[in-house]
Each structure stands twice: as C-alpha cells, then as structure tokens.
Amino acid sequence: MRVLHTSDWHLGQSFYGKSRFEEHQAFLGWLLEQVREHSIDALIVAGDVFDTGTPPSYARALYNQFVVQMQRLACPMFILGGNHDSVAMLAESQSLLSCLNTYVVPNGTSAEQSTFIINDKNGQPGLVLAAVPYLRPRDLIRSEAGQTGQDKQQQLGDAIRDYYHSHYELALAKATELGADAPLPVVMTGHLTTVGATSSESVREIYIGSLDAFNANAFPPASYIALGHIHRGQLVAGSEAIRYSGSPIPLSFDEVSRSKQVLLAHFDEQALVKVESLAVPMYQKLMVVKGLLGEVEAELAKLVAMDESVWVSIALGSDELLSDLQQRLQAQVADSQVQVLQIKRLRSQRQLSAIDTGETLSELSVDEVFSRRLASEPYTEDEQLRLTALFKQVSMAAMEAPEA
Structure with a gap:
C-alpha cells in the first residue's frame, strides 16, 4: 500500500x-x-x-x-x-x-x-x-x-x-x-x-x-x-x-x-x-537579500541580469535612514522581472517597512498583529517572553468573557 x-x-x-x-x-x-x-x-x-x-x-x-x-x-x-x-x-x-x-x-x-x-x-x-x-x-x-x-x-x-x-x-x-x-x-x-x-x-x-x-x-x-x-x-x-x-x-x-x-x-x-x-519543484523563485545598501544593490543588479521572475525580501544591515530608499530600490528593478516585496532592517527591527504588501488589518489575526508589533521593538528575549505570556492571558480572558 x-x-x-x-x-x-x-x-x-x-x-x-x-x-x-x-x-x-x-x-x-x-x-x-x-x-x-x-x-x-x-x-x-x-x-x-x-x-x-x-x-x-x-x-x-x-x-x-x-x-x-x-x-x-x-x-x-x-x-x-x-x-x-x-x-x-x-x-x-x-x-x-x-x-x-x-x-x-x-x-x-x-x-x-x-x-x-x-x-x-x-x-x-x-x-x-x-x-x-x-x-x-x-x-x-x-x-x-x-x-x-x-x-x-x-x-x-x-x-x-x-x-x-x-x-x-x-x-x-x-x-x-x-x-x-x-x-x-x-x-x-x-x-x-x-x-x-x-x-x-x-x-x-x-x-x-x-x-x-x-x-x-x-x-x-x-x-x-x-x-x-x-x-x-x-x-x-x-x-x-x-x-x-x-x-x-x-x-x-x-x-x-x-x-x-x-x-x-x-x-x-x-x-x-x-x-x-x-x-516539489519550485514554481516561483523567492530570495532573501541581506547586507549593506551597496551590497544589496549589487545583488539586485545580478538578479536583474538573470532575467527571470524573482520575488525578493531585502534585509538591510544598516540603520542609516534614507527617505528615498523604497524609490531607489524600486527604480533599480524597474522594467525587469525582479519584484521587491519587502524591506526590513537586519540589525534593528524598530524600522520596518514593506513595499506594496497589500495587507490590511482585516487580513491579519490579532496574534499576528501582536507578534509583528513585538518584533519591531528592541526588547530582550526575557522581556519578549514575559509580554507574550501576558498577551496570552489577556487573549484567554477575552475569549472567556460573556458576550454583551
């Protein structure tokens, strides 16, 4: 069998x-x-x-x-x-x-x-x-x-x-x-x-x-x-x-x-x-590109030259603030099969951005909203565990509360 x-x-x-x-x-x-x-x-x-x-x-x-x-x-x-x-x-x-x-x-x-x-x-x-x-x-x-x-x-x-x-x-x-x-x-x-x-x-x-x-x-x-x-x-x-x-x-x-x-x-x-x-064969190539801005741009240039469909997540290893970061990266992959779907900071989770995610709060669970918000703050591992435990207690109490 x-x-x-x-x-x-x-x-x-x-x-x-x-x-x-x-x-x-x-x-x-x-x-x-x-x-x-x-x-x-x-x-x-x-x-x-x-x-x-x-x-x-x-x-x-x-x-x-x-x-x-x-x-x-x-x-x-x-x-x-x-x-x-x-x-x-x-x-x-x-x-x-x-x-x-x-x-x-x-x-x-x-x-x-x-x-x-x-x-x-x-x-x-x-x-x-x-x-x-x-x-x-x-x-x-x-x-x-x-x-x-x-x-x-x-x-x-x-x-x-x-x-x-x-x-x-x-x-x-x-x-x-x-x-x-x-x-x-x-x-x-x-x-x-x-x-x-x-x-x-x-x-x-x-x-x-x-x-x-x-x-x-x-x-x-x-x-x-x-x-x-x-x-x-x-x-x-x-x-x-x-x-x-x-x-x-x-x-x-x-x-x-x-x-x-x-x-x-x-x-x-x-x-x-x-x-x-x-x-299972890979039907859509996904890639995570990590590094400093110059390294990321060099890697994106290689992907563009490959001329194949790639969805990319970028993890920047710098806290430098660039007001035109999204536009700069999008311009680099314009008119190619490379699409940058996510940009986040590798070192600091406090600055997190995404390009055209298309997500709304209605598509996320309460747990996902909490997890993403927690990840964006510089808490220690012990603090994260304590806050997660507190969140679970609050969630459980809310589920058990009688409906109005």
Missing part, C-alpha cells in the same frame, strides 16, 4: 499582494502525476486546504477541478479541515464529494464517522485510516470556574489525547477484524503543533492561551501519523512514523531555504515499511 501525505496548500493565499494561483495550479498538476507514477492507493491532505475561511472563487475552482481529476485516477482522497479552513464551507460539499471518491472530515466527529477502510489495487482492505482534523478547543472542553491557565492547558491536552486514543481504538479493532494473521496498518492524521516542531513566520499559533504544543508521546501507537499545520517538513520526536509533510510552496520568506516535499508512505500487510520524500 502506498499513501501520499501532503498538507497546508493554502489555496487562495495573497503573498504581499501577489496571487499564488499559477504556483498552486502547477503544484496540483505535478501532484496528479505523482499519483499516477507511483500508483498511489490514497492521498491525504492534512488540513489548511485553503488560506482563509472565505477563499476566492479561483481557489475553490482549483480545489473542485483537482477532486474531479483525482476521481478519474480511481485514487481515494481524504481532506482534513485545518485551522484556516471553514468548517461550514468544507462540509457543504461533503456528501457530494464522497460520490467522487473524496472524503472530507471538516471538524472533530465520532470515531465511527471518521474511520475509513482503504482498499488495495485488488479491492481488498489494505489499511485503516482514523482521520483527525484540527480539533477546536470549544468542541472538546468547557471552561470551569476557578481554573488556572495551567489547568486549562492540561485539560485541553488531555482532551486531545483522549480523542486520539478513542479513535485509534476503533480503527485498531477494524484493522484486527480485517487482517489475516495480524492487524492491518492503522494510519492517523492531525492538524496541530507538537512539542519541538520548528515553525515559520506564516504559521499561526492555534491554541493561544490554552495549549502551546501537544506532547507527541501522547499519540497512540499508530503505524503512521500524517500531520499538518507546520510548514516545514520534519519528523516529530525523532520518529519516522510521525511526520509533518510541510507546505508544498513557501508561504513566507523564511521558508525559502527549505526544500518542499510531499511524503510517500509505504506499507506492507502489517506495518509501515518506509517513508519517501518527493521533492
């Missing part, structure tokens, strides 16, 4: 005012080729299919077209809701898509409704999937009078652990029933932050004030756990069987140094055999 694991597509993302349509379209075409070439038995998308709960129409069209193309390949697809996804939007086509061999789990539900038998190419049961999406705290726990922040953190962590174990137990029972000499492999999914996972600028904290990260040791002993939410592909707790696939395209400039991938998990009749990384 071969299962392809991907996540965090973020269809519809606006990147400093730039559409990612062509990149996503190219990636989805490439992904279809991988399904064909590797004779995939199931495709798992572990959350954040869309970038927002109200994606643009072209993003929804890409999604629907991909579902139709996958159905033609006779490969079942399993879509898990992420923290960016709208439960209502994913659920509205749930029944229809099930007729097209695509199974959507938009939010937490009973184990019976989110356990699937995946057949091999001969039509025989090959493995059991316990599909776990992003678990919203309000669906798992209720606040109680007198609870401390630590109490709530423990309560949510326990609730997520219990959810995983109850779903695993049902999946294992089915795997045991269907296996010949031993249980079939059990695959689980998830969309959350785990202890020790390395995130990037584009990853939003999803359990603000309640749970910093889920302890990977609390996962049940599934054959493979396909995770989403963290955009950098990585193993969890050093385990080959618990992995983030990462996003298929860079979603922030701090991701450009990492190669992008989807994961191909191979199973025999009883267990995981190996996990193979399939490198």
